[in-house]
Amino acid sequence: MASTPIYIENDSRSNEIRKQTIDLIPKSHKTYTPTQLVVNRAEGARLWNPEGREFIDFSSGVLVANLGHNHPYFEERYASYISNLPRNAYNMLTEIEVTAARRLIKNLNHKKMEKVLWSTCGSAGIIKAIWSALQYHPDRHIILSTKYGFHGKKGLAGDITGEKSKNPNVRWIDFIMFTDQRDVPAQPSDQDHWIGQQLDALKQEYPNQISMLVTEPYLGAKGSFHPPSWYLRQLNDWCDENNIVFILDEVQSCHGRTGEMYAFKKHGLDPDLVVLGKGIGNGEPISAVTGRADILDLMDYGEASDTFSGNPRGCAAVVATLDTFEKFPIVENCYKMSGIVANQLYKLIEEFEFLGHARGEGLVWGLEINAYAGRSADEMANESVLQAYHHGIHLIGPLAGNVLRISPPLIISHTEVIEGFNRLYKAFDAISNMTR
Numbered sequence: 001m002a003s004t005p006i007y008i009e010n011d012s013r014s015n016e017i018r019k020q021t022i023d024l025i026p027k028s029h030k031t032y033t034p035t036q037l038v039v040n041r042a043e044g045a046r047l048w049n050p051e052g053r054e055f056i057d058f059s060s061g062v063l064v065a066n067l068g069h070n071h072p073y074f075e076e077r078y079a080s081y082i083s084n085l086p087r088n089a090y091n092m093l094t095e096i097e098v099t100a101a102r103r104l105i106k107n108l109n110h111k112k113m114e115k116v117l118w119s120t121c122g123s124a125g126i127i128k129a130i131w132s133a134l135q136y137h138p139d140r141h142i143i144l145s146t147k148y149g150f151h152g153k154k155g156l157a158g159d160i161t162g163e164k165s166k167n168p169n170v171r172w173i174d175f176i177m178f179t180d181q182r183d184v185p186a187q188p189s190d191q192d193h194w195i196g197q198q199l200d201a202l203k204q205e206y207p208n209q210i211s212m213l214v215t216e217p218y219l220g221a222k223g224s225f226h227p228p229s230w231y232l233r234q235l236n237d238w239c240d241e242n243n244i245v246f247i248l249d250e251v252q253s254c255h256g257r258t259g260e261m262y263a264f265k266k267h268g269l270d271p272d273l274v275v276l277g278k279g280i281g282n283g284e285p286i287s288a289v290t291g292r293a294d295i296l297d298l299m300d301y302g303e304a305s306d307t308f309s310g311n312p313r314g315c316a317a318v319v320a321t322l323d324t325f326e327k328f329p330i331v332e333n334c335y336k337m338s339g340i341v342a343n344q345l346y347k348l349i350e351e352f353e354f355l356g357h358a359r360g361e362g363l364v365w366g367l368e369i370n371a372y373a374g375r376s377a378d379e380m381a382n383e384s385v386l387q388a389y390h391h392g393i394h395l396i397g398p399l400a401g402n403v404l405r406i407s408p409p410l411i412i413s414h415t416e417v418i419e420g421f422n423r424l425y426k427a428f429d430a431i432s433n434m435t436r
């Protein structure tokens with residue numbers, strides 16, 4: 001069933017591309033946004049549509065372009081690494097692949113981060129991490145996952161996403177959730193025994209049958225819920241005590257997004273396997289499972305290989321990304337801009353009645369939109385994305401129906417953050433006036 005293309009007044013060329021997209025590409029390939037911005041130029045934290053209108057990018061693609069678009073240093077390094085390399089190196093070895101693995105391990109700088117297993121997207125990385133853990137514990141069939149996570153749509157990654165699974169081997173642990181970032185307690189309270197109790201209950205129910213626990217540093221798709229370190233540490237400790245493989249999904253949080261290069265460092269964790277994606281290649285389709293050699297070495301020749309994983313361009317992008325992070329204070333900038341984004345969000349919340357809570361860290365924030373003036377929260381959120389577009393801000397479609405994602409490239413400047421929030425203010429003001 002094809003749908004009606006989105007039409008936005010005065011977007012003549014963009015409307016034509018929106019229409020052709022619907023004609024040629026199944027809609028399942030796209031995630032719905034009420035705007036479907038058409039881009040034909042991108043630089044830093046800015047995007048331009050074919051009509052020449054400029055937008056501040058509050059999405060980074062989908063938290064991928066951490067270095068921004070067309071970062072000159074990244075592009076120069078990348079071009080120098082790929083020149084003369086084969087397009088594909090399946091059944092060939094390249095120096096760039098070992099360079100990428102070595103550089104990544106050095107950058108991860110943790111005793112358990114010994115080997116790198118490449119993939120081409122986050123979900124495939126998750127699947128390879130699960131395969132590896134199942135090889136490590138071939139006699140244990142239970143997979144634990146924390147609830148409401150997003151690990152991808154494909155196969156085993158889809159099985160451990162959400163809160164229900166058709167996979168009979170998946171069991172769930174609650175993820176700790178606070179509605180406002182300012183309410184996240186630095187220390188656990190007496191009521192927080194439930195975490196250990198849930199884990200122990202599962203251990204009793206499935207003695208020596210639990211192979212792994214998969215979790216992530218924060219819930220993105222569920223609406224941006226960012227837990228305290230002690231929650232994640234408790235999961236990690238329990239896995240260590242019980243020889244259960246602890247897999248941390250850093251597909252989204254990696255490469256600076258949370259204000260530290262890796263979220264596992266920020267939270268003081270020692271995962272056995274970490275899955276990296278999105279920002280690892282600043283847009284090239286590459287991802288990786290990194291971690292313990294005794295786990296990652298168990299699969300035999302070919303068992304985790306595929307056509308594109310670890311291809312030379314992906315590996316070149318990994319190295320060029322690390323070069324750029326090492327040369328410029330990008331993570332520091334993310335950390336600094338985080339405080340400014342938080343302040344701006346809290347100011348907006350004070351100003352507009354239909355704005356709810358804000359949650360986030362680094363440059364990954366969620367802003368709740370409430371029902372207002374007879375319109376549902378989801379309608380208000382869609383209207384917000386549309387009005388943001390009209391005022392020069394590009395947002396991805398709302399998370400969980402009514403949460404706006406604010407996730408600009410980590411290189412965004414102070415001036416751009418302020419300018420972006422001024423534009424958002426105007427967008428919300430326009431909504432207020434419409435509903436008055």
Ligand SMILES: Cc1ncc(COP(=O)(O)O)c(C=O)c1O
Nearest residue numbers: 121122123150151152249251252
């Ligand atoms: C935390 C997390 N894990 C896994 C995935 C799946 O990655 P991909 O879409 O590249 O398969 C995503 C994608 O959004 C993600 O955010």
